[in-house]
Amino acid sequence: MFRALFSRPELLTFFTMSVLFFICIHGFDAFMAPYMVRLGIEPQTIGMIMGASGLASLCIRFPLSVISDVMKNRKVFMQFALLLPVIAWPLAWMFPAALTFWLAKLACGIAAASWVLYNIIFIRYFRRDDAPAAVALLALAGPIGVFISNAICGAVALWLGSTQAFFVPAIAGCLALLLSLRVREEEDSHKAPHLKACIDSAKRQLADRSIWFIGLLATVVILVPFATRDTLTPIYAQQLGAKAGTLAVLSNIHLLFYGVAVALCSSVFYQRLGLVNTALVGIGLQIISSIFVPLTSNMWLIYLWQGLAGFSFGMAFAVFMSLSVVNTSEHEQTTRMGLFQTIYSCGMFFGPVLMGVLLQHVNVYAGYWVIGGLCLIAGVLTPLAAKRVQQRQLPPAARKASGMLSQDAVK
Numbered sequence: 001m002f003r004a005l006f007s008r009p010e011l012l013t014f015f016t017m018s019v020l021f022f023i024c025i026h027g028f029d030a031f032m033a034p035y036m037v038r039l040g041i042e043p044q045t046i047g048m049i050m051g052a053s054g055l056a057s058l059c060i061r062f063p064l065s066v067i068s069d070v071m072k073n074r075k076v077f078m079q080f081a082l083l084l085p086v087i088a089w090p091l092a093w094m095f096p097a098a099l100t101f102w103l104a105k106l107a108c109g110i111a112a113a114s115w116v117l118y119n120i121i122f123i124r125y126f127r128r129d130d131a132p133a134a135v136a137l138l139a140l141a142g143p144i145g146v147f148i149s150n151a152i153c154g155a156v157a158l159w160l161g162s163t164q165a166f167f168v169p170a171i172a173g174c175l176a177l178l179l180s181l182r183v184r185e186e187e188d189s190h191k192a193p194h195l196k197a198c199i200d201s202a203k204r205q206l207a208d209r210s211i212w213f214i215g216l217l218a219t220v221v222i223l224v225p226f227a228t229r230d231t232l233t234p235i236y237a238q239q240l241g242a243k244a245g246t247l248a249v250l251s252n253i254h255l256l257f258y259g260v261a262v263a264l265c266s267s268v269f270y271q272r273l274g275l276v277n278t279a280l281v282g283i284g285l286q287i288i289s290s291i292f293v294p295l296t297s298n299m300w301l302i303y304l305w306q307g308l309a310g311f312s313f314g315m316a317f318a319v320f321m322s323l324s325v326v327n328t329s330e331h332e333q334t335t336r337m338g339l340f341q342t343i344y345s346c347g348m349f350f351g352p353v354l355m356g357v358l359l360q361h362v363n364v365y366a367g368y369w370v371i372g373g374l375c376l377i378a379g380v381l382t383p384l385a386a387k388r389v390q391q392r393q394l395p396p397a398a399r400k401a402s403g404m405l406s407q408d409a410v411k
Contacts, residue, residue: 014121052109140263146251229306285309
């Protein structure tokens with residue numbers, strides 16, 4: 001059971017702000033690729049635009065985590081990051097073109113890079129040994145936020161037009177900014193570290209093979225929804241005659257089952273299966289859901305595989321998020337989480353780009369089959385990654401403070 005250090009209203013405020021954050025950065029994703037297809041933008045360009053958020057996160061997450069540790073004021077960075085999509089989406093509404101869409105996705109990527117700060121602040125709301133479960137709990141904000149945004153954007157696009165839905169993420173960003181004024185960070189009894197100390201910490205994390213191993217596997221796992229849910233599947237469904245409402249339902253099915261899986265991870269799957277087996281089951285289901293979508297033209301079956309894809313992604317990705325903070329001292333959690341999120345941002349970038357290339361030069365089926373093959377490789381390597389985390393060594397004092405998990409918890 002969680003043992004919160006802050007009050008329930010404070011936890012609810014932070015969680016609500018996190019939900020609005022995801023509405024802001026992913027609000028129009030389910031409709032963007034089909035909308036650009038209708039505008040006549042080439043698939044390869046669409047892939048570059050859809051991958052822009054991942055590119056921004058790839059470049060910014062890790063430096064942001066180091067700098068925020070020095071300044072010990074994470075809220076300022078979170079607030080500045082939220083401002084960017086609030087400005088960019090109305091700009092895309094005024095001048096709908098490939099460039100403004102790319103800028104909007106880039107702004108969302110910069111904002112998304114601040115997610116590491118949300119995780120670290122939320123972890124501090126709980127006791128140290130609850131850190132992995134707290135990360136899994138906050139991960140629920142993602143599917144809830146995007147589920148809500150899909151429903152709202154789908155209705156707006158259906159009744160008022162697609163471009164009017166650009167205001168949904170902008171408004172959500174404004175509301176998140178207002179709530180951020182009420183968020184309280186845990187008082188840190190230690191003096192903010194010097195830049196040199198943070199750089200030394202960053203070097204230690206960069207030299208740690210375990211975080212690279214976990215991050216690369218998480219890259220494959222997160223590549224799947226960005227390549228399929230946000231790129232391939234909406235385009236494939238549109239080819240079958242799907243409209244805005246159907247696309248919203250399709251994306252929300254993925255998110256609904258993703259949220260259910262994440263909610264069950266800390267309370268059920270971790271306890272009964274262990275982290276490794278939870279990830280293996282999730283990755284196995286990802287393979288099945290990827291290869292079966294293009295084998296049918298029946299939308300009801302596509303809904304079924306989309307639900308399975310969401311559930312499997314929730315199982316697998318929650319494990320890697322939890323493993324990223326295992327056996328990590330408190331003062332290095334931000335840096336380590338920032339590096340982890342930087343690594344897996346590669347999947348957010350290369351997934352849509354790769355699918356755009358395959359769509360333009362091969363066909364839609366090739367994209368799904370490539371995804372299935374990558375998941376198979378990730379499944380084989382997952383037990384080795386978990387073993388690396390289990391064997392990771394810290395100095396005795398840091399090991400005691402970090403609340404290292406037992407071997408049974410990782411298995």
